[in-house]
Amino acid sequence: MDxxxxxxxxxxxxxLYTASRLLTQAYHPxxxxxxxxYPQYLVLLVLWEKDAxxxxxxxxxxxxxxxxxxxxxxxxxxxxxxxRKRGREDARQMIVSLTKKGKQLQEQLSExxxxxxxxxLCDSITPxxxxxxxxxxxDMIAHLQTKPDAxxx
Amino acid sequence: MDxxxxxxxxxxxxxLYTASRLLTQAYHPxxxxxxxxYPQYLVLLVLWEKDAxxxxxxxxxxxxxxxxxxxxxxxxxxxxxxxRKRGREDARQMIVSLTKKGKQLQEQLSExxxxxxxxxLCDSITPxxxxxxxxxxxDMIAHLQTKPDAxxx
DNA sequence: GTTTTTTATATCGTTCACGATGCAAAGATA
DNA sequence: TATCTTTGCATCGTGAACGATATAAAAAAC
Numbered sequence: 448m449d450x451x452x453x454x455x456x457x458x459x460x461x462x463l464y465t466a467s468r469l470l471t472q473a474y475h476p477x478x479x480x481x482x483x484x485y486p487q488y489l490v491l492l493v494l495w496e497k498d499a500x501x502x503x504x505x506x507x508x509x510x511x512x513x514x515x516x517x518x519x520x521x522x523x524x525x526x527x528x529x530x531r532k533r534g535r536e537d538a539r540q541m542i543v544s545l546t547k548k549g550k551q552l553q554e555q556l557s558e559x560x561x562x563x564x565x566x567x568l569c570d571s572i573t574p575x576x577x578x579x580x581x582x583x584x585x586d587m588i589a590h591l592q593t594k595p596d597a598x599x600x
Numbered sequence: 601m602d603x604x605x606x607x608x609x610x611x612x613x614x615x616l617y618t619a620s621r622l623l624t625q626a627y628h629p630x631x632x633x634x635x636x637x638y639p640q641y642l643v644l645l646v647l648w649e650k651d652a653x654x655x656x657x658x659x660x661x662x663x664x665x666x667x668x669x670x671x672x673x674x675x676x677x678x679x680x681x682x683x684r685k686r687g688r689e690d691a692r693q694m695i696v697s698l699t700k701k702g703k704q705l706q707e708q709l710s711e712x713x714x715x716x717x718x719x720x721l722c723d724s725i726t727p728x729x730x731x732x733x734x735x736x737x738x739d740m741i742a743h744l745q746t747k748p749d750a751x752x753x
Numbered sequence: 754g755t756t757t758t759t760t761a762t763a764t765c766g767t768t769c770a771c772g773a774t775g776c777a778a779a780g781a782t783a
Numbered sequence: 784t785a786t787c788t789t790t791g792c793a794t795c796g797t798g799a800a801c802g803a804t805a806t807a808a809a810a811a812a813c
Contacts, residue, residue: 453645455646459730459734460624461662465737467617470613470617489617495606510618510622513792514771514773516792518794538777539792560605560610567740571740572740581615583724586725587622591626694763756811758812770798770800774793780788781788
């Protein structure tokens with residue numbers, strides 16, 4: 448058995464997992480001031496780009512399952528950030544639209560992207576290296592998404 | 601307001617968040633076959649490197665809070681993977697040790713690192729690019745860890 | 754040696770994340 | 784038209800994550 452392979456320091460996934468959690472924590476004070484969580488912020492990003500989308504489209508855009516997104520949207524509806532209405536053409540669809548409050552949040556959070564951008568900057572994360580890092584992660588995401596099954600043991 | 605900054609495609613954090621989730625999903629079939637979750641696998645990686653550690657050390661190694669790790673360890677104890685005993689020197693500490701079953705899991709999971717390693721390989725993730733990616737993520741983690749507070753709005 | 758503070762862990766409540774399952778509307782097929 | 788299948792969303796149960804709080808032991812201060 449290759450004990451090297453089990454070293455935590457050799458685990459790419461652990462780094463991604465940790466970096467993701469810590470960066471989400473960096474968002475926390477900025478978002479919680481407005482009663483938002485990070486996944487809720489992601490939903491807002493999707494809806495700010497294009498309002499009035501069915502649950503399915505939002506979930507696909509975030510690579511999440513609808514059973515994750517539905518309760519999230521229900522909480523946001525209770526907060527008055529968005530509204531959910533059955534589609535007129537297709538009554539199975541639940542069309543999610545921003546309320547006035549949801550739209551106003553974009554202005555109130557206008558400093559967030561820049562603030563977080565500054566927070567991550569360090570020796571190897573710079574405006575020059577981010578595009579390359581983005582490309583690698585996009586490649587990885589596309590690859591993992593098409594292969595939901597890992598290799599069999 | 602800079603609408604560009606709000607585009608989902610410009611969000612590094614979203615990529616990390618997604619890549620982390622999808623890669624964890626890739627581990628799922630390999631681990632669930634042995635009744636493990638990914639965070640539980642991380643605990644095992646820590647204990648396989650060094651057995652009999654207090655909760656605090658395990659949590660710090662994983663950059664997690666103890667109130668996340670404690671219930672995780674309790675579930676693993678119930679599964680018979682590890683045991684938890686009060687420290688003799690310091691009775692506040694809870695020393696976590698692998699059981700025979702916990703040690704045997706390392707052999708049973710010996711193919712996991714290689715299998716997952718193969719799964720992530722793609723155009724921009726190769727044996728050559730991984731060290732560089734690791735370095736960037738390590739840098740980012742170290743940086744975020746020392747700065748728990750994001751910039752004020 | 755008693756009080757105070759710190760440290761190590763645990764408990765509680767809320768919010769994801771997701772597999773499994775349920776249900777009703779839409780579409781396909783007979 | 785009646786039946787079958789698919790699709791879109793919801794519900795349920797389990798396991799993280801984490802802020803807030805609690806508790807007991809150890810260490811420090813008095």
